[in-house]
Structure formats: structure tokens, C-alpha cells
Amino acid sequence: MAAEAELTPTSYIQHHLQNLTVQVGEGGFWTLHVDTFVTAVAMGLLMVFMFWLATRKATAGVPGKWQAFVEICLEFVDRQARDTYHGTSKLVTPIAITLFFWILLMNLLKMIPADFFATVLGWFGIGYWKPVPTADVNATLGMSISVFFLMIFFALRAKGLGHFTLEFLTAPFGKWMMPFNLILNTVEWLSKPISLAMRLFGNMFGGEIVFLLIWVLGGAGIAGMFAGAAFGFGWMIFHLLVIPLQAFIFMMLSIVYLSLSEDSH
Template sequence: MAADADLTPTSYIQHHLQNLTVSTGEGGFWTLHLDTFITAVLMGGLMVLMFWLATRKATAGVPGKWQAFVEICLEFVDKQARDTYHGSSRLVTPIAITLFFWILLMNLLKMIPADFIARPLELLGVGYWKPVPTADVNATLGLSLSVFFLTVFFALRAKGIGGMSKEFLFAPFGKWMVPFNLILNIVEWLSKPISLAMRLFGNMFGGEIVFLLIWVLGGAGILGMLGGGVLGLGWMLFHLLVIPLQAFIFMMLSIVYLSLAEDDH
């Protein structure tokens, strides 16, 4: 990264929005956003570690503080899953727990100023590092596509290939409107993962840009520092609501889609 004196506000923001990538070569078939992948895996590992620490010393008597906190969180997610999903699968609650807490931890990285992560990595020779995985549309699409394939699996398990094919062809307008039914159902099914991914990505990416703008404002003299401090605190407090809310919305919509996949139309 260039020295701060050589950076304009625009180039500073563009730098922090650049992913660290690995590709198959010039004009290659695919490009891996290495920072998104590594950070997402680390947050997933942290989630597993946190739950493991709670269960390692779990007791049926008076629970410890961490065990009690984890039990409250899990009971909350389990209640939401049970109230929303009316099928028979036992996978829904584990899916909901994984989605909510994994996305929550990835979103929480937004509370760490970008330079606090980028500068130490810069000393190690890493030029780019976008710290928030959910601000990368590839990560949110990956999550939503996973939910999409789970939805297909739930629909096939509940209705079979014949029942699902019949629903695609004959619902909602009946057998005389097969082409329209097919188009409508394809659009409906494809719109779910796209809207799920773009909603999470849009909120996290937009929030990251605002944080960077505030951070740039802090470098514009004494008044800029004061203004950046006030605006940064206000935006951070606002994001303390946005971060869990976006994880909750993603989880709830995923459960709704899984429930709808098993319903007859």
C-alpha cells in the first residue's frame, strides 16, 4: 500500500475494497477471493470453537456464564426455527444455527477499522485484504446457493421428482397454462437465492463504504477528526443493530424457503 500522503480519499477507499485474489492465470476460468475464503473459514472455526467450549464443561445443574449465554442463543434460534418451519426434518434447526451465528460473526468484523487489519498484513507483504466476507457478493451468493440446493433437496424429499415436476408444470394456473406455469416457477425459484444474497451483500457493502468515508474524514484536520469521531460512533451504534438483524433476516428467509419447499401448491 502506498504512503498515506500519496493516497487520495478515492484511492484509499478503492484500496480497501479490493480483494486478495488467486486465479488460474491470465484469462483463467476462475478467480478465488482468498481473503473472503480464509476469513469465512476462520469465522466458521471460531463459531465451532465457541460452541465446543460451552459444551466441554456443560452441566445439568447451575450453568456457567458462557454455557448460559450459548444456551439462550441456541434456544432463541431453535424457537424461531420451530415457529416458522412446520415440516418433519430435524436438519432445519442446525441449519438455522449455522447460518445465523456464522453470518453474525462475519458481519461483526465490520466493527474493526479496516486499517487495523490491513496495516499488519501490509507489513507481511499482503497488499490487499478485504476483511468482511459478507461484503463480497461471492460469499453471500455461496451462502444463498447452499440454501437453494437445500431447498431443492427438501422439495424432492417431500414430493419426489414426480410431485415436484407436476408442481412446476401445473401450478398455479392449471394444466392449460403449462408454459406460463413453468416460466413463473423458474423465476420464483431463481429469484430466492439472488434476493437472499443481494440483500445481505448490499447492506454490508454499503455499510463498509460509509465506514471508509468516515475514516477518510478523520484525516481532514482537527474538525475532520472530531466530525469523523462523532459520525463513526453514530454509525457504529446503528450497525450494532444492522449486523445481527441482517444475520437474522437471512436465517429466517432461509427457513421460510425450506418450509415452502415442502408445502403443496
């Protein structure tokens, strides 16, 4: 492929939005986004490693700086989970912690210029690498579908299969409106994971495009370079708020959905 400097603005943006894919199965039945998968797993392992560092020398006395920081973060998430979820499950706080910090780390990759990944990986002959997993709808749908199955698990655990099925067919209009209840509840349950995934994906993908447009502007002469630097700095500051906010929204909505799945209509 041509060097980055020889790309047109359109092909430059398309290049950085292209996933590294591998066809899996007979006849390419399944397309695996290698960059999304590898980066998401790497950020998950990094999260575990960072928490392990805090617990390795944990003390009940005066904590170290990293231990204190991790404890503050965990207490914040735990407090939000307890205030939002009104059930009895002890899984909610670990789920909230995993979702928030994993998504936060994946979102933070947006702060690293895309050309950095392209240049380094180009040395190894890798032409495409989309660095932000949450800018890939497959990743956000994967997480939201996991939340969806957790919703079903929480509902079945709290209500039992019989009560859950009866409620699904008879609420909110009663047993004589069963077809309408079925349609309404199906749409309600399916819309939750879809909206959860699309909200995170839309914000991260849109931010990715704006960053790339700013880098393109930076290549348009001296004036473009200064304009790109100014706009890039402003957009980066704005995204320092968007990145944790989107992780927080995904976490909070997941907890709300888990709590609602246990409530009876």
C-alpha cells in the same frame, strides 16, 4: 504501493474495497478471493470452537456464564426455527444455527477498522485484504445457492420427483398454461437465492463504504477528526443493530423458503 497516508480519498476507498485474488486454472479461468475464503473459514472454525468451549464443561446443574449464554442463544434460534418451519425435518434447526452465528461473526468483523488489517498484513507484504466476507457478493451468493439446493432437497424429499415436477409445470394456472407456469415458477425459485444474497451483500457493502467515508473525513484536519469521530461512533452504534439483524433476516428467510418448498400448491 504508496503508503496509506499518501492515498487520495478515492484511491483509499478503492484500496480497502479491493479483494486479494489469485488466478486459478489455465489462463486464469477462475478467480479466487483469498481474503473472503480465508476469513469465512476462520469465522466458521471460531464458531465451532466457541460452541465446543460451552459443551466441554457442560453441566445439567447450574451452568457457567458462557454455557448459559450459548444455551440462551441456541434456544432463541431453535424457537424461531420451530415457529417458522412446519415440516418434519430435523435438519432445519442446525441449518438455522449455522447460518445465524456464522453470518453474525462475519458481519462483526465490520467493527474492526479496515486500517488495522491493512497495517498488520502490510508487514507481511499483503497489499489488499477485504476483511468482511459478507461484503463480497461471491460469499453471499455462495450461501444463498447452498440454501437453494437445500430447498430443492427438501422439496424432493417431501413430494418426490414426480409430484415436484408435475407441480412445477401445472401450478398455479393448471396444465393448459404449462409454459406460463414454467416461466413463473422458474423466476420464483431463482429470485429467492438472488434476493437473499443481494440483501445481505447490499447492507454490508453499503455499510463498509460509509465507514470508509467517515475515516476519510477523519483525515481532513482537526474539524474533520472530531466530525469523523462523532459520525463514526453513531454509525457504529447503528451497525450494532444492523449486524445481528441482517444475520437474523438471512436465517429466517432461509427457513421460510425451506418450509415453502415442502408446501403443495
